[in-house]
Amino acid sequence: MAATAGLPTTVDYDPDIPEATSIFAELSPLYMHAPQFDEVADGEWQGIIEEAIAINLAEVDAIANNPNPPTFDNTLVEMERSGQVFSRSYAAFSQIVGANINPTIAEADAALAPQIAAMNDSIYLNADLFARVRAIYDNRAAMAMTAEDAMLLENYYQEFVHRGALLGDEAQAELRTINGRLSTLSSQISQLITQGQNQAAIVVDTREELAGLSDGQIAAAANLATERGHDGKYMLTVSNTTGVPIIGQLQDRGTRERIYRASVDRNQTGETSTLPMIRETIALRNRRAQLFGEPTHANWQMYDRMVSDPARAIGFMTDMVPALRATQEREAAVLQERIAADGESFTLAPWDWEYYAGLVRQERYALDNEEIKQYFVVDRVLEDGIFYMAGELYGLTFEQRDDIPTYHPDVSVYTVFQDGEPIALFYFDPMQRDSKRGGAWMSNFVEQSHLLGLRPVVTNTQNIAPPAPGEPALATWDDVTTMFHEFGHALHGIFADQQYPSISGTNTARDWVEFPSQFHENFAAVPEVLQRYARHHETGEVIPDELVQAINRSSRFNQGHSFGEIIAASLLDMEWASLDPSAATPSDVMAFEAEALQRIGLRSDLVPPRYRTPYFRHIFEHGYDAGYYAYTWTEMLHHDAYSYVVENGGMNREMGDHIVETFLGAGHSKSYEQMFRDFTGRDPRVEPLLEARGLIPDDDGVTGVDGAEGAL
Structure with a gap:
């Protein structure tokens, strides 16, 4: 018997649940139930997960077919207990897909993607199961529930509706087909993007x-x-x-x-072209929006966000475009002058921007990125910087382990202690390799849950350029801030303190989950932290004050590029997500992109979007479609939230306890607006973001490049 065996009953109920036979049948015997990567061969993953899918479906069917009247415990709580074999196995497998893929793993991923989509449809389109959830939801006013219980019920009901529980039979059948095909396309696009980057x-x-x-x-x-x-x-x-x-x-x-x-x-031509798959993806998303009667894919997708109205997200970004465009024009003029100073007559091109920006940055701010890099040894940034910050704020300490098997030799594992008590496991996989997809991410191998008696096991993955043989691994300043960013995600998982796994830790909306991560980027530049990890890899010398001051002085330089590429990508995402579903899908992906960038109104001819459509993995595989704006939205949240830290004592344990209590340890147990107000005592303000990006004057009246006045 599996999870449903303990259902409260008024009649005997003994559902038949298949028994798992894989290594994931039971909780791992390793410390904190860490995955047994060394016990699974590449060719075994597909069979393991297919078995887990079958078990999960049997468990859910047992809940749906329970002859006893629906209750919170025998329906929602049992839903939270179900699927553990699948969760254990797929969490481990998906990390291998992202961080150590090979042809066997790629083939398994492609085969499993439509099966997992079908599994989810079978759950959320199960009429008997939805009837039980709806009965509980309709009776919620008469129920005694904790705040977390109420949030769980609300989330389940909304998710069922969002996934088609109220659609008719014909529409549901079409929806299953669409979802299955979209899952296949997502897997294929992701693999092609990785291949395209390598090639x-x-x-x-x-x-x-x-x-x-x-x-x-x-x-x-x-x-x-x-x-x-x-x-x-x-x-x-x-x-x-x-x-x-x-x-x-x-x-x-x-x-x-x-x-x-x-x-x-x-990814535009040849065997790695993603364009036909992207066009099909857009068409299928739009058809799904039609099935739900939504005006756009964005309206359908953003139902559970902090910003649920696409027009609000778009307006938030387009309001900044005039000032950002003006900044780009000013910076381009400065760079063109610098080209002329070298005796060159060519016109600034996009491949020139960062090179000449680097020269101007070095000349005006005495900032040499390659010189700065010599002070950032990857392991030291982690252990002397990030871990120190976590200790000062949260009372955390870390002990590296050598008894936990990993999926690649580059990965290290640490036990996380708070005030001497073990609370989590943390995996760290920093270096770039051909078998790893691009970017950086955090994920959970084990989700925290008091209901299931589980503590968090989390991982951070990055793509820092590997050193030459015999040389130390050095990080750029961008790598450093990304390390702090991803560890912010890790802390969001480590401090999870929820009863139910589905609302634990980082299981939050796209435009909230990036807030704790971006918030922790701020601590990379706190002098007390910086001086501990920023030491020259040869001499051990602490980074000189003049270099730190140069970093600070130049922080708002080149915003036309660094912020412009993000806003362009965010608005490009919304262009794709805001198409009229009743209209024909654009036949030429790149022509649509060009027209969209023209509408957006930034200098994309000089500063292209951070991701162009053919390799925009976030919106075709990561689930950030109609959601890439979240990075800028949460940047607003984190600048305002960090101003509260500065105004109220800075980096200390009292502040850390307040952070954990109000949002870092809250998962999705409260509304996002409430968590922000609980921390700062106010609603978020956009001004700190605009000041940090140089789009409005700061207290010294300085904006943009070289003190030029901004337009906003």
């Missing part, structure tokens, strides 16, 4: 063409070329994003253009 690497013939890169970077490029069969040459890879960081260092304009074009043109 976009360029071969460079001579060392002279790499002028501006460090000796270590050049050695790493030579090693990569050798690994890929180009002995005696050099290979440069593109990044997950449109912008390739090394463009800011490369002195040779031809090399800059080559790597830029390789980045922006990927």
